[in-house]
Amino acid sequence: MVRDRRGFIRRTKQREVILSVLQSTDTHPSADWIYEEVRQVLPNISLGTIYRNLRILVDSGEAMELRFGSGASRFDGNPKNHYHFVCLNCDRIYDLELSLQEKLEEQVSEKAGHRVLDHRLEFYGICDVCQSKKNTIDEPRHHDS
Amino acid sequence: MVRDRRGFIRRTKQREVILSVLQSTDTHPSADWIYEEVRQVLPNISLGTIYRNLRILVDSGEAMELRFGSGASRFDGNPKNHYHFVCLNCDRIYDLELSLQEKLEEQVSEKAGHRVLDHRLEFYGICDVCQSKKNTIDEPRHHDS
């Protein structure tokens, strides 16, 4: 009997599996990758259902949507604000342990006069994995494994 | 005789006007808005040309591409790193005067071991304009004036 702006939300096997797939990885997968994973459990699921449920999960605060550069959205099963590092070579996204910079929000609201509700911080560069195999230009690998 | 990875780049009236339109506003416009503006000077220009040139400008470091939430990319004629505030009510994007947080890059490279080349920081909330006309839910207005 969960309620949100959309009315009642029923518990479905599909959404359950989608969320568990999302929570079982730290690769910040795309909708398509999640689709392929969920399909191994529910072979008849459709991409539309993936998208619909990801939207529900994001809107209800159970997941987070990330958009870097171009291409597909990436999803994070950890909805608490945290920061990311994006590798420009392989496209991997890493969670960072950097502590939340709440003071920056204060600074902005004081100086600019806007009511600040949230912030995002991400770093770009070459990840440790790609550095160790230098001179290799990966075919961007997006969130697999 | 500018050279970049793509070979020689010719100076064209189209790109000139696109860049000047982009630099003449602080509204962080979308490609489509730029298109409409440039069209008043070059009525036959096509959207494809807008996109092609925006890509050239971004790749050559003369402009910056911003992607917030869903929807179209927004472009910034100021290519130096700076931070933004995005109003969740009206979709306006504001430049912030917050100083560059270079120490955070150091912290990340030390702690996580990645080579950090850049970072982005943006704040979300309700802007001062929207706060003063409270109880009004704007039709998101995207970057017009």
Added chain:
DNA sequence: TTAATTGCAAACCCTTTGCTTCATC
């Protein structure tokens, strides 16, 4: 002269949506 760039339109990718059927409450 010749190769980069344009205009045009079609293609593309990712995401959303309409509709009928299914299944949860």
Added chain:
DNA sequence: GATGAAGCAAAGGGTTTGCAATTAA
């Protein structure tokens, strides 16, 4: 049983791209 959600497929928005014609160098 109602009605929210699924599956399917078609539509949608934003962006890219192929190609012949143009134009800067």
